[in-house]
Amino acid sequence: MNAIDWLVLxxxxxxxxxxxxxxxxxxxxxxxxxxxxxxxxxxxxxxSVMATQAxxxxxxxxxxxxxxxxxxxxxxxxxLPLALIVVCAVFLPIYRKLGVYTAYxxxxxxxxxxxxxxxxxxxxLQRGLxxxxxxxxxxxxxxxxxxxxxxxxxxxxxxxxxxxxVTGGSAAVNLTQxxxxxxxxxxxxxxxxxxxxxxxxxxxxIAGAMGKLNAVDFTxxxxxxxxxxxxxxxxxxxxxxxxxxDQSQVQRYIGGARLREGRLGLMFNAVLKIPMxxxxxxxxxxxxxxxxxxxGTPVLFxxxxxxxxxxxxxxxxxxxxxxxxxxxxxxxxxxxxxxVAAHESGDAPAEVAARAALTAAQKASLAVRNEARDTxxxxxxxxxxxxxxxxxFISFILTQLPHGVIGLLLAVMFSSALSxxxxxxxxxxxxxxxxxxxxxxxxxxxxxxxxxRVAKWLTALWGFFAIGFALFVSSAENLIEALNIVASIFYxxxxxxxxxxxxxxxxxxxxxxxAAIAAQIVVLAIFFFGKAYPAREIGYLWLNPIGCAACVLxxxxxxxxxxxxxxxxxxxxx
Amino acid sequence: MTPAKKPEPEPADxxxxxxxxxxxxxxxxxxxxxxxxxxxxxxxxxRAFA
Numbered sequence: 001m002n003a004i005d006w007l008v009l010x011x012x013x014x015x016x017x018x019x020x021x022x023x024x025x026x027x028x029x030x031x032x033x034x035x036x037x038x039x040x041x042x043x044x045x046x047x048s049v050m051a052t053q054a055x056x057x058x059x060x061x062x063x064x065x066x067x068x069x070x071x072x073x074x075x076x077x078x079x080l081p082l083a084l085i086v087v088c089a090v091f092l093p094i095y096r097k098l099g100v101y102t103a104y105x106x107x108x109x110x111x112x113x114x115x116x117x118x119x120x121x122x123x124x125l126q127r128g129l130x131x132x133x134x135x136x137x138x139x140x141x142x143x144x145x146x147x148x149x150x151x152x153x154x155x156x157x158x159x160x161x162x163x164x165x166v167t168g169g170s171a172a173v174n175l176t177q178x179x180x181x182x183x184x185x186x187x188x189x190x191x192x193x194x195x196x197x198x199x200x201x202x203x204x205x206i207a208g209a210m211g212k213l214n215a216v217d218f219t220x221x222x223x224x225x226x227x228x229x230x231x232x233x234x235x236x237x238x239x240x241x242x243x244x245x246d247q248s249q250v251q252r253y254i255g256g257a258r259l260r261e262g263r264l265g266l267m268f269n270a271v272l273k274i275p276m277x278x279x280x281x282x283x284x285x286x287x288x289x290x291x292x293x294x295x296g297t298p299v300l301f302x303x304x305x306x307x308x309x310x311x312x313x314x315x316x317x318x319x320x321x322x323x324x325x326x327x328x329x330x331x332x333x334x335x336x337x338x339x340v341a342a343h344e345s346g347d348a349p350a351e352v353a354a355r356a357a358l359t360a361a362q363k364a365s366l367a368v369r370n371e372a373r374d375t376x377x378x379x380x381x382x383x384x385x386x387x388x389x390x391x392x393f394i395s396f397i398l399t400q401l402p403h404g405v406i407g408l409l410l411a412v413m414f415s416s417a418l419s420x421x422x423x424x425x426x427x428x429x430x431x432x433x434x435x436x437x438x439x440x441x442x443x444x445x446x447x448x449x450x451x452x453r454v455a456k457w458l459t460a461l462w463g464f465f466a467i468g469f470a471l472f473v474s475s476a477e478n479l480i481e482a483l484n485i486v487a488s489i490f491y492x493x494x495x496x497x498x499x500x501x502x503x504x505x506x507x508x509x510x511x512x513x514x515a516a517i518a519a520q521i522v523v524l525a526i527f528f529f530g531k532a533y534p535a536r537e538i539g540y541l542w543l544n545p546i547g548c549a550a551c552v553l554x555x556x557x558x559x560x561x562x563x564x565x566x567x568x569x570x571x572x573x574x
Numbered sequence: 575m576t577p578a579k580k581p582e583p584e585p586a587d588x589x590x591x592x593x594x595x596x597x598x599x600x601x602x603x604x605x606x607x608x609x610x611x612x613x614x615x616x617x618x619x620x621r622a623f624a
Contacts, residue, residue, distance in 0.1 A: 078609075078613065081606070081609040085602045085605060085606065088598070088602070089598070089602065204623055205623060207623070208623030211624070214620055214624045215616040215620045215624075216613070216616050259588060260591060263590070263601075264590070267605055270605045270608075271608050274609070275612065
């Protein structure tokens, strides 16, 4: 990085933060602070929804995942458009009609306070911990590659998000996310165009021949993680949980001038999400081709850590692996060019033979990469905290892009970290204020100024908690994986509660409360059974429909055996 | 317990106000059609290159 890169990076990031803070500094109306300006249009809502969902991992790690495993991950998003249609048609009109600030407030009106607290509690538990991961995950990669201090990177990123989220609340988050998305789109398209200029004309065919372009897989095997079926069924329930019941998303679209604005904002995402993700995974597949044809491609992309070992006491072992990889890489490049020649000649038998030789060369090269990874992790256990694929795109950015564009791409990474983090903090502050603090201070609900002040304090507290947690995570290497699992297994029961709330009018609070707990136990049992017997483990996306269905069925069953409840207040129900 | 400020009642099925669409059902139909087209396009893409 040179002075131009620093100028672009700091100018972009600080400029957007300062602009958002300044424009929303007088936000003292509770509705504006929690829901955003009542004049917000669908374009802003749509970008805000997109920015909250896509964290730095999307832009930093996904190209690397596609580079290593191909583009099948795109199927994960197949259920998303269908889920957004349901959210638009069912969830959003009800939230708007009741004028709620949070999704869990609706549960209180529809069922009872204990169900509301269950929903809000599950949300703050998951999101509070994940807010720390949102900072930590990109920080460890960027700090490693750029030689920055990890703790300083975490604290600076966290403080920037806290400043404008606390100052302007939802209004500031919406405003800044719009500009951050503009930076993200601009940076990613620029990187894509630069990459295209460095590739041969038949790059897509090479990627396909090397097994990186299998976008869809119709195999009906529940053990496979990414197929059309897991994507449509499991992805539908996962997206319905996330967009319909997770306050970090609900908060983005319940504001706005009219119901129409929220709906169009969600439809904007329904149409654009899969193409946008396709663009990112294709970028990754093309990065793979670029590095296949690039002399001197490193055996592992986390070169900072690798070079430390090269210069360490086990340097001879690491240099030997490097030399072996260099020879195999050169051989693979020759095989690629032979396959291209056979493909262009139209000689089918020659092409089949060339592809077989290429597959064998790729297998040999991959074996050395695995050996390098295992050797590195044995020598430096800290290397287990990240995957090597996380370093593929950032390596390309730092070594292949011109100065200025490097700064822009780093601004993309920090913009995405800030935008998703701000959305999370905003939702945590809101839920803590509306569903938890107000529950214990019911008389304070009428004091709007006090509510805004409490929301600001709680937002800041969650921000500092997230920073503290991110700093702690660095000493607990398996925590990230554990938390991701926890988040993915807690959504289904919560979605089940909302499905019962919307569609099964005769089911009351106690039945759904205990049904949710029972469904949660079922999901946990299936999950741990799969871990104990890996041969019988199912793809994790299937937990979503199973957990949701269990909650609905248990609710129906319990409602038939439980005594009828007398509702203390008459609330207009959808 | 939480007397949120109720917004003015708004019709649940107000017109989408999008050129070419008179109802939300039409908008949802269009989005679904785009989704199907995208999956078909990805299938063709896979067959062409993989």
